Amino acid sequence: MRDATGTVAVVGTGTMGQGIAQVALLAGHTVRLHDVAPDRAAQAAEAVLGRLDRLVDKGRLDAEERAAAAARLHAHTGPDGVGDLADADVVVEAILEDLGAKQQLFTALEQVVSDETLLATNTSSLSVTAIAAALRLPGRFVGLHFFNPAPLLPLVEVVSGHATDEAAAERAVKLATTWGKTPVRCADTPGFIVNRVARPFYAEAFRVYEERAADPATIDAVLRESGGFRMGPFELTDLIGQDVNESVTRSVWESFFQDVKFTPSLAQRRLVQSGRLGRKTGHGWYDHTPGASRPEPHTARPCPAPEYAVLHGGLGPAAALPAMATEAGIPLRTPEASAAAEPTTTGATTPGDTTRHGCLELPGGALLRLADGSQPRGREIHFDLALDYRTATRVALAPADAASVADLAEATGFFQALGKAVSVVEPVPGMIVARTVAMLADFAADTVGRGVAGAGDVDTAMRLGVNYPVGPLRWCDDLGADWVADVLHHLHREYPTGRYAPGRALLRRKGAES
Numbered sequence: 001m002r003d004a005t006g007t008v009a010v011v012g013t014g015t016m017g018q019g020i021a022q023v024a025l026l027a028g029h030t031v032r033l034h035d036v037a038p039d040r041a042a043q044a045a046e047a048v049l050g051r052l053d054r055l056v057d058k059g060r061l062d063a064e065e066r067a068a069a070a071a072r073l074h075a076h077t078g079p080d081g082v083g084d085l086a087d088a089d090v091v092v093e094a095i096l097e098d099l100g101a102k103q104q105l106f107t108a109l110e111q112v113v114s115d116e117t118l119l120a121t122n123t124s125s126l127s128v129t130a131i132a133a134a135l136r137l138p139g140r141f142v143g144l145h146f147f148n149p150a151p152l153l154p155l156v157e158v159v160s161g162h163a164t165d166e167a168a169a170e171r172a173v174k175l176a177t178t179w180g181k182t183p184v185r186c187a188d189t190p191g192f193i194v195n196r197v198a199r200p201f202y203a204e205a206f207r208v209y210e211e212r213a214a215d216p217a218t219i220d221a222v223l224r225e226s227g228g229f230r231m232g233p234f235e236l237t238d239l240i241g242q243d244v245n246e247s248v249t250r251s252v253w254e255s256f257f258q259d260v261k262f263t264p265s266l267a268q269r270r271l272v273q274s275g276r277l278g279r280k281t282g283h284g285w286y287d288h289t290p291g292a293s294r295p296e297p298h299t300a301r302p303c304p305a306p307e308y309a310v311l312h313g314g315l316g317p318a319a320a321l322p323a324m325a326t327e328a329g330i331p332l333r334t335p336e337a338s339a340a341a342e343p344t345t346t347g348a349t350t351p352g353d354t355t356r357h358g359c360l361e362l363p364g365g366a367l368l369r370l371a372d373g374s375q376p377r378g379r380e381i382h383f384d385l386a387l388d389y390r391t392a393t394r395v396a397l398a399p400a401d402a403a404s405v406a407d408l409a410e411a412t413g414f415f416q417a418l419g420k421a422v423s424v425v426e427p428v429p430g431m432i433v434a435r436t437v438a439m440l441a442d443f444a445a446d447t448v449g450r451g452v453a454g455a456g457d458v459d460t461a462m463r464l465g466v467n468y469p470v471g472p473l474r475w476c477d478d479l480g481a482d483w484v485a486d487v488l489h490h491l492h493r494e495y496p497t498g499r500y501a502p503g504r505a506l507l508r509r510k511g512a513e514s
Helices: 015-026 040-057 063-072 097-108 128-132 166-176 200-211 214-224 233-240 242-255 265-271 321-327 337-339 403-418 433-449 457-467 472-479 483-495 504-513
Strands: 007-011 028-036 074-077 090-093 119-123 141-146 155-160 182-187 308-313 359-361 369-370 380-383 394-399 421-424
Touching: 007 015, 015 028, 015 040, 015 141, 040 063, 040 457, 063 074, 063 472, 074 457, 090 097, 090 394, 097 128, 119 166, 119 359, 128 141, 141 166, 141 403, 155 457, 166 182, 200 214, 200 233, 200 242, 200 265, 200 421, 200 433, 214 233, 214 394, 214 421, 214 433, 233 242, 233 421, 242 265, 242 403, 321 359, 394 403, 403 421, 433 457, 433 483, 433 504, 457 472, 472 483
Parallel strands: 007 028, 007 090, 028 074, 090 119, 119 141, 155 182, 369 380, 394 421
Antiparallel strands: 141 155, 308 359, 359 369, 380 394
């Protein structure tokens, strides 16, 4: 910017264009809204002013500020060009996601704006490098990827294309900061940070569903109430739109030359093909028609708490459980004390249970073990990962085929005694939260390892862009990269396609912990 309140042009007057215009307007800029369609820019300007009126009504903006903002907002219709934008210090484009259309627009803009004007695209799926390739001065071109709704969500991804000058990127960061946003820097890569790293959040849930391990309502509930995510992937994609979410997934997959780690979901594809796109069509994973009831997650009936449990070694990320069990009135025994007290009943009862390290043994002989990416075997009952076992309100259990009804009842009663709702799912490797978090950590580490973005920016982007409870790299550090890598190694053995093979960046992170 040549001055703190220079002119910002916003080209494209849809939802994102209007939101970006509102942000710039409230930051004190003169704003020029441009659209090629007759009357579209004027209608968008009226919509922006209507939002400002609502802010005044809520007491978040005073009437004088609203009047001053209205005086700085100008609508322009330019079917024959963008000459009215010649005085712009910054141009932000938010038109349709079409490479040719964007290149044509910016080529036209270069004919009228100053060589010092910062040119930015709000694209979420196209290459910033490719758009800039048509420009005379590609060094002043950046990606400014806002999240919808732009006035409310704080994150802006500042994307440097192959030819972007560092000065232009720094200028974009400063601009976003003066607008009250939190900018993160990244290189031009498919999906940038958020849409790249977030793919497993959807993909793993859909995979669990496709394997018929659990229904959407149960998977959503486990990820919310155990994993700490604000929304589950089924309800979130219904909100976003199944077509929109699937399009992003497919775009990233194709941009990475159909890398198996990014493979789209066939179940979601069928949903899109059926026209069930989510809330906007009344049906998606859920029924959103008026009066439709929301399906309840599977929740086990009350079971009595076990008389005691035997602790075999440490429980890793579930280390809080022994103290919680003691507080809930379930005595914990050492293996030696248990053998002396119950010599005829203690111990694994199948040949497959040759080691009991890292588990809780129940009175009947079943072994409660934290999901580690392997298929539960013998009389094992795996329990899912939780963000915080003390605050989690739900825990998922996956019994091995040899586990009895009585075994499952004891395991259920154990967690119910700790105050948790229990969802029983089919025995799928990695369960729900554990496999999702492990994959998110791997994707995040890979993003940093390939120089796309710094670790702090990746974690910030995922917390602010998609409301994750913890940044995936911080989560990885809390769990231990060795634990995360082991989960992925086990998953890779169960599904030897390459999808779950831990990346080099995660393995290096694991090595650094040694």
